[in-house]
Amino acid sequence: MRQDHLITATQLSRDDIEAVLDRAREVAADPESYAGRHAGTMLALCFFEPSTRTRMSFDAAAQRLGIDTIDMGDVDSSSVSKGESLADTVRVIEGYADSIVLRHPSEGAATLAAEFVDVPVINAGDGAGQHPSQTLLDLHTIREDHGLDDLTVGIMGDLKYGRTVHSLATALTNFDARQHFISPESLRLPRSVRFDLHETGAQVREHEDLEAVLPELDVLYVTRIQKERFPDENEYHRVAGEYRIDADTLDAAPDDLTVMHPLPRVDEIAPDVDDTDHARYFEQAHNGIPVRMALLDTLLENAEAAEGTEVGR
């Protein structure tokens, strides 16, 4: 991967993805060899909206590489609450850190941030846009179970606002993967993602019902349907109930089906699925560490190489 930033999954080629995942595999196999590799550098964690696992997993991944982290803290206690622009915030933070992880409620925030700073920016979620580092760990999880070619993936739930879905769907177009999208009519993929899928000629089908497609799947990627997306609470409960799976649902699934979820789940995956051989969502979350270590290692290496080139000139 020869990128300066990680902003969207559309920027990632198959080679880029495989390079990071190969490195993640190395990290997972021998984490000690990566310990302290970037000692003396600093990562800024800038989360303009709440996060538990993404923030903690970047923090943990950084520390395992010897990177110190500084956390912007909650938006309420920062200058943002005084009306500072994102462009100003990141330009200030650039002076404190060697790389920035950014989560922001507005789509395009990471693109904007990357235009204003020279240090690597990693998009850790921009509104209903993209979440590409999650995608890398999703792909790592899929790859370890099934490989990434000749793959049939079902993605179910909130496809309209789900940024993990947008990034994953786009990234999968680099591979020989058939994608089935399962959602209520009102939460189908947005035009922007359809555009990318269409451009790549991806094999895509849309369904309102999991049942018909479940026996074909290698992977079922479930996402949360959020209450706030519905004007009416009854309508939410009705729709959410239709996209909930339990151990019985999976009776019709192939034995080697992998069930994934970016977490947090509410009740879209019943706890009895946890005990089946299909459940992989906790492992998926744990994969955040080697994958984010590999990602940080790659981007910092790229940044150091670029700096070296500039000095050489």
Added chain:
Amino acid sequence: MSDHELRVSKIRDGTVIDHVEGGQALNVLAILGIDGSEGLGVSVGMNVPSDRLGRKDLVKVEGRELSQSEVDVLSLIAPEATINIVREFEVVEKNRVTRPDRVAGVLSCPNRNCITNADEPVETRFEVVSDGVRCDYCSTVLRSDIADHIDV
């Protein structure tokens, strides 16, 4: 069209934007950032009969020769437009508009949650794609309703 049918007078030096789709003349001026305050002589013809378009608009800007890059952005709302550069009452150059790769600072993003709508110090920027434009920041695709999002 004979002289006695002319609804707007000939210009001596400047640019005539002809074959603009009926109803888009004011959007053309908006995109070009011409609002009269710069003191240029501007004539606008709306819904003028046209063999090619049925009805067309045209815009004449006296005293300013518009460059190709300035007018290419018009292709988004007036793909049939022709640009005539006039000197001493003669058309010395006649060009069609061509679609640019990107347009900056002309359109506002229709996605209210796009970072470009959040008081940040950036211009909007759209990639021109096969059947519309696409926000460089949030990837929102804008198709038939481009003229509704002109923001200049």
